[in-house]
Amino acid sequence: MAVSILIPAFNPDLNLPAYVRELCEAGFSHIVVIDDGSFQEKQEIFQRLETEYGCLVLRHAVNMGKGRALKDALNYYQVFLSRECSGVITADCDGQHTVEDIRRMGQAMEEHPDSLILGARDFDQKSVPAKSRVGNKLTRTVMRLFYGGKISDTQTGLRAIPNSLVEEYLTLPGERFEFETAMLLTALRRKTRIEEVPIQTVYLDGNKSTHFRPVADSWAIYKLILGTFFKYSLSSLSSCLIDFALFQLLLLALGSLSWEVKVTLATVGARVCSSLYNYAVNRQLVFSRGRLGKGTFLKYYILCAAQMLCSAGGVLLFCQWARLPELPAKIVVDGVLFFISYRIQRNWVFAERGEKEKS
Structure with missing residues (x-):
């Protein structure tokens, strides 16, 4: 069966249309992009996604956070697309998740239809920004200490969620990046099998495009964990x-x-x-x-x-x-x-x- 690609986006640059074009050329036809309250000057990008590539664009009137964008997209998927697809793959809008890796995530989901699939980066590479390396290693150590399990990349945005898990994740807490942490904690608590697929470690311009707030978002994440x-x-x-x-x-x-x-x-x-x-x-x-x-x-x-x-x-x-x-x-x-x-x-x-x- 097909899979649906969910891409939350807040003030994306012109890399997004090029990225979506590559996804379409690779055969992905169910692409949902969430405009999370982007500025008016960015609306032309979303219009191109609709008219040139046939994407479905869901819009937030104001910025509501990555977690809310993903949950709204998952809700739309569950209602309208779940009968046509075997699950969803979430990807970031900056193009750091390669099309080849997305294809491999889809294959892993087909092989493990009841598992949460995570795209795992290698944080020991020199190209990884120091704050990303330290932040991920600290979070995965704390999660392992308090919850068990061996998750090597706790902050990955590339995830494959099969139909068997979509509805369960719709009600999880978190409106921003902590929603992705809540997903992992729920999987660990409920003994959901977690599979990791090694993916390319790509950081563009030192990860300047991230909207992660080091203090506020880290607090929200650790409040969930602890x-x-x-x-x-x-x-x-x-x-x-x-x-x-x-x-x-x-x-x-x-x-x-x-x-x-x-x-x-x-x-x-x-x-x-x-x-x-x-x-x-x-x-x-x-x-x-x-x-x-x-x-x-x-x-x-x-x-x-x-x-x-x-x-x-x-x-x-x-x-x-x-x-x-x-x-x-x-x-x-x-x-x-x-x-x-x-x-x-x-x-x-x-x-x-x-x-x-x-x-």
């Missing part, structure tokens, strides 16, 4: 405060009992209440996207028991082998377990149901 972990940290902190407060209250309430019994009952009572609170908050607020799998309550308390045993064993190990005092050892061990617990809760305890479970 947002769940931040909520998880607040949930854990508030659980600790509740545990401490309940422990003190129960000690006062059990004043007539022996010290050993008071401490035992207060510890158990406070921990049960604080863990129930933590489970409820994590389930409803922290890991609440999508439909969660079954057995979250049992999985949560299995993890709690395992974490408690690992904490005790780890502290003992550090004290005996590394000769660390108890408090520093516990801080180190529990700090590592805190992060590991986050990954386990996100990937196992509160994992979203896979596509097969939903159907």
Whole structure:
């Protein structure tokens, strides 16, 4: 089947008509260009795309961002073109994605109809601007640390999205570049297979044509990546405060009992209440996207028991082998377990149901 090419464009230059001509000559006939609020002097370019090359041009009255442009194009595709095509390929308007690479992306999508296909650049080449090299490597390291998976190019605009994924991506958050990050995070969370196709690494004039805002757009991207972990940290902190407060209250309430019994009952009572609170908050607020799998309550308390045993064993190990005092050892061990617990809760305890479970 055919594929549709989606090209978001904001104030493009004359390279865009030449690029579209190459796509048409290569046999791509379903080309959708999104005019994302470009200036009036650029309208002649979009008119040429319509009259000379038969492109469909969707227009925004004002600049709304790359994410909104892509979602509007995906919505149009889903309604009007999805029966004629097997999926879409998104490409940037500056011509940095070669026609040959786009053809190879289409072939990869045909071979992997349920996978998200990414065009992966080589950021070790000398031609890559320093800010692009550092930015991509930092983002892919953070994503790997918090979400797993090995995505070598997290900022690529060349992506092939099969029909099986289009509707799912229509409702993702993000109006600018963070939408593309949301796409990756959703694929990782829902265990969607991600395939990478090596593509040419082309930067024109040091990537001057980019509309990426280093501070604002980076903040939006990292807010998406780290947002769940931040909520998880607040949930854990508030659980600790509740545990401490309940422990003190129960000690006062059990004043007539022996010290050993008071401490035992207060510890158990406070921990049960604080863990129930933590489970409820994590389930409803922290890991609440999508439909969660079954057995979250049992999985949560299995993890709690395992974490408690690992904490005790780890502290003992550090004290005996590394000769660390108890408090520093516990801080180190529990700090590592805190992060590991986050990954386990996100990937196992509160994992979203896979596509097969939903159907």
